[in-house]
Amino acid sequence: MARTSTEDLKSPVSIWREQDVIDGRKVDAFVAILRTRGCWWSWQKGCTMCGYNAASSRAVTPEHLRAQLQKAVQRYQGEPMVKLYTSGSFLDPEEVPLALRAEILSSFGTAERVLFESRPEFITSTNLDGIDPRSAVAIGLETANGEYLRRCVRKGFTVSDYAKAAEMLLERKIPLRTYLLLKPPYLSERAAVEDAIASIGFAGRFSESVSINPVNVQRDTVVDALWRRGNYRPPWLWSLVEVLRQGKTVTSARIMSSPSGGGTPRGVHNCDRCDRKILDAVLRFSFDQDLDGLEGMECGCRQEWTAVMDLQDAMGTAVDVARYLSDELEFE
Ligand code: SF4
Ligand SMILES: [Zn+2]
Structure with missing residues (x-):
């Protein structure tokens, strides 16, 4: 891992603004990624699929975190929603010391909601007792299929660990956002679509919102190694549209997707002609939940997508068949 300078240790990894939803209202959101020791599981x-520990450092101290907080607060402009990410678990006391947790959450005085992420093992009564009432939690379940979770995602927790944590949040009326991964490695395109829809049905029972995260191939990950050899293709945007369309019918939770790397070879993509149009439609749907906006999108590559699904099924493979069959294997 590259060494992190002292200045970096005192600065958030990044800060930006975007939009999100609170109780059906579209609101401005302030997002800060704090640099911590990172996710214990990633070590x-x-x-x-996770390369997040590249942004983490074991050298981070509580003083560094305090300095990062100060810088974040200086740039906060009173957005109603604040999202604090750590590339790990905000509720892990090794990442964010207990003594700092309340200080961090209360620093964004005018926020209505503060969303942070955590693995389920840190969602305990001890950790939730007395927590800032504006808190909302995001858990990366990725898939509700226990076998896929263990073998394809290598998540290090089980579906029932998630359900236990989710129930605890429900009891305490702490809003839960569940992240689902679209197309874990080793799954064919069709299996990935079916898995995401089934997982929405499961996670929707506990969640206020379900965010579909299509795989974005991050460097130095298992998925990266597969992708480089042509053994993995990030999901098609057609698959994402299908998941949103069908997923909406199996849950009353809000379904959203804001794909990172969308329209690039490492991210969810179709073809150059339709990527932008479909990504825009996905973004609109994430706010208005109107399925009509996902209808009637056509492009020649749609036939290619259906052919790939059939071909993978016929061949019994999850590899990027189009890449294997083409003369040019392009690797970054
Ligand atoms: S739990 Fe989250 S942060 Fe940790 S390794 Fe998995 S995806 Fe990365
Ligand atoms: Zn296209």
């Missing part, structure tokens, strides 16, 4: 085996 053990780590999830197959």
